[in-house]
Amino acid sequence: MIGSAHRPFAVWLGGSAALFVTAAIVLPFIGPSRIDLAGVWHGQEPDWSILTRLRVSRTLLGLCAGGALALAGSLFQSMLRDALATPYTLGVSTGASLGAVLAIAAGLHTTMGVTGVWAGALAGAALVLLLVMGAARKDRQVSVSGLLLAGIAINSVCGALILLVHGLTGVSQSFAISRWLIGSLDAIEFPTLTAYMALVAAVSVITIRRARQWNLLAVGEAWAATRGAPVTQSLVAGYVAGSLLAATTVALAGPIGFVGLVVPHLLRARVGGDDRLVMPCAFLVGGVLLASCDALGRVLLAPAEVPAGAITAFIGAPHLIWVVRKGTTR
Amino acid sequence: MVTSSAGAGLTIRARRAVLWFACLAVCAGDRPLQAQPAPPARIVSTSPNITETLFALGLGDRVVGVSKFCRFPPAVAALPKVGTFLRPDAEIIARLRPDLVFVHTGPNAIVAQLDALGIRTTTIAPGSLAAVFSTIRDIGAAAGVPARAERLVGDITSRLERVTIAVAGRPRRTVLIIVGRRTGTLTDMVAVGRGSYLSDIAAFAGGANVLATATQYPRISMETVISLAPDILIDVGEMGESPDDSALRRRITEGLWQRQDLVTAVRAGAVHVTTDDAFVVPGPRMIDVAELMATWFHGVRFP
Secondary structure: OOOHHHHHHHHHHHHHHHHHHHHHHHHHHOOOOOOOHHHHHOOOOOHHHHHHHHHHHHHHHHHHHHHHHHHHHHHHHHHHOOOOOOOOOOOHHHHHHHHHHHHHHOOOOEEOOEEHHHHHHHHHHHHHHHHHHHHHEEOOEEOHHHHHHHHHHHHHHHHHHHHHHHHHOOHHHHHHHHHHHHOOOOOOOHHHHHHHHHHHHHHHHHHHHOHHHHHHHHHOHHHHHHOOOOHHHHHHHHHHHHHHHHHHHHHHHOOOOOHHHHHHHHHHHHHOOOHHHHHHHHHHHHHHHHHHHHHHHHHHEOOEOOOHHHHHHHHHHHHHHHHHHHOOOO | OHHHHHHHHHHHHHHHHHHHHHHHHHHHHHHHHHHOOOOOOOEEEOOHHHHHHHHHOOOHHHEEEEOOOOOOOHHHHHOOEOEOOOOEOHHHHHHOOOOEEEEEOOOOOHHHHHHHOOOOEEEEOOOOHHHHHHHHHHHHHHOOOHHHHHHHHHHHHHHHHHHHHHHOOOOOEEEEEEEEOOOOOOOOEEEOOOOOHHHHHHHHOOEEEOOOOOOOOOEEOHHHHHHHOOOEEEEOOOOOOOHHHHHHHHHHHHHHHHOOOOOHHHHOOOEEEOOOHHHHOOOOOHHHHHHHHHHHHHOOOOO
8 A cells, every 4th residue: 555655654654663662672671770681681689670560551651642642642633623632632531630639538548359440540641521512512412612611611610629629638638639730650450550551552553544534634623524524423433542542641641741642743743744654653662762761751851750740851851842932833 | 161161172173183094094904804814614626736735735625616627626527617727617607706816827718707707816827746735835825824835845844855855866868758649549649858857857756858859749750769778658648537438448558559669668678657646736646646657767665
C-alpha cells in the first residue's frame, strides 16, 4: 500500500516505531540506582528484580500511557475541530478523577480484587461517559457542538465536586487526594499492566484504522456526511474510544497533563494533518516522550523523583510555543 | 479678699490640677496592664500541634475552637471546627468570640482579617523539632502560663535525654520513613529526607535516615526503597478517620509490604506500620514517638 509516493509515511512511521522500540529497550536501564549488567545476566538480586519487576513495568506503563493520551488528544482535536482539545476536554478524565477521589474519601480499599481507587476511577469515567452521551444526544443524533458543550459542562461539575469532596475530607484523605491529583508513573503489577496494555492496544488499533473518518470530521460534519461518513456513529465511536484510552490511563497514573495536547501539534507541524499518519505517530512519539520524561525525572534529583508530567511540560511547552510562532501547526 | 478669693480660686485650680495629675498617674499606672492583658479565657487553635500544645499546658478548658485536622486529645472532637491550618475561616472564628487565636505562618490573610475584627492573634512557626520547644514557649507566653511552658519543655527534654542515654554506644540503625503514598498501593511514595522533623527524632532514637536528599519530603519509588536497603522501615503513609478504619488501613499496608521480599527490612521483619498521628504532628507527643522509635531500633523500653 505504501509506495514510493508515500515514502514520508513509511519514514515517519518506521522512525517513530524504531524510536518506540529503542525506548522500550534502553529506558529500563535508566534509574536512580546503577544496574549491574553482569549481575542481571546471572540473575543476581536485587538487580534482576529491579530491572524486570520494577523498571520494565514502569517503562511499559509510560510508553502505553503516553501513547494512549497522545492518541486520545489527537482524536479529540480532529473530531471536535478544536486545537486546544485534550484527553480531558470531554469530562471523562475528570469523571475518573472524581471517582478516584470519592474512593479515597470513602476509604474504599479493594473492590472485587481491584484497588479501590482504580475501580472508583473507572466507575466515575463510565458514569460521565453515559451522562455526556445522554446530554449530547438530540433526536437520535450527536453533533460536535453538543458533545463539546455537554462534555465541558459535566467536566466543570466534576471539577467542582472534586473540590467539594476534597474540602470535606479528613486530614489523611485530604493528603491522599492531593497526592493522587498530581498524577505520576510508577511500577504496577504485571497482571494489571497486561490488561491495561491489551485494552489500549485494541482501542488504539480500532481508532487508527478509522483515521479516514477522523480526517473527514476534521474538515466538518457536513463535509463528512457528504462523503458518506456516518457522522453520529463516528462521533460516538470516537468519544467512547478516546474516553477508554484516557480513563484507564487516569485510573492507573492519575491526571498526567500536556502529552495529549502537545504531541499531536508537534507531529502535525512535521508530518502534516493526515490522521492516518498523525495518529499512529502520536501514539508512538507520545509514549516515547512520557516514558523518557519519566526516566529523566527518576535521575534528575535522584533518589528523589520529579513527576513525569512536570518534565513533559518543561520540555514540551517551549517547543510548542516555537511551533506556534512558526505557524506550522494545523 | 481679692487675694483670699484669688487664693481660694488658686486653691480650687490647684485641687483640680492635683486631681488631673492623679488621674494621669492612675492612667499611666494602668498602661503596663494594657500592654499585658489578662490571660485569655477563650482560645482558638488553627493547627493540630498548637491544639496539642494547649492541652499539654493544661489549657484545654479554654480552647473554644480547633482546626478540622485536630484529632488529639479525643476531647477536641466535640469542639467547633474553624477550617484548616492553611485556610482558617475568619467568620467562624469571630463567632466563637475568642480573645486569642493561634495561627501558623502561611499563605493566607487570616491575621489581617482577624486584626480587622479586633481579635488578637499570635503567629506560630510550624515544622522542625526545635520549633516544638519554641512553640510551647510562645504559646505559654501568649496564654499567660510561661512557667507551665518551661515545665513542659523541661519534662520533654529530660525524657529525650533518657532516650539518648538508652541508645548511646549502640550502632545506629539505618531507617527509611514513608509518610505518604497512593492509597492502597506502594507507589508514588513520599519519604522523609534529612533535616526534617521525623528524621531528627529518629537520630535521637539511635537511627540514621538513609535518604540523603536536598528536599525534606522527596517522592521516591520502590526501586529506591530496595537499593537503599534500610535496616528499619517505618510507614506512616495512611491514617484512618476512626479506630476501625485505622486498624484496617494498617492491616492492608502490612500486607502490601509483606509482598516486597526484595526490601531488606521486610526480610528482617523490621517493617513498622503505624496510623498514629503523633508521627505527623510536631507537638509535645514527639517524645512518645522518640521512645517508640528507640524501642523499634534497639529494643530499649521506657516505663
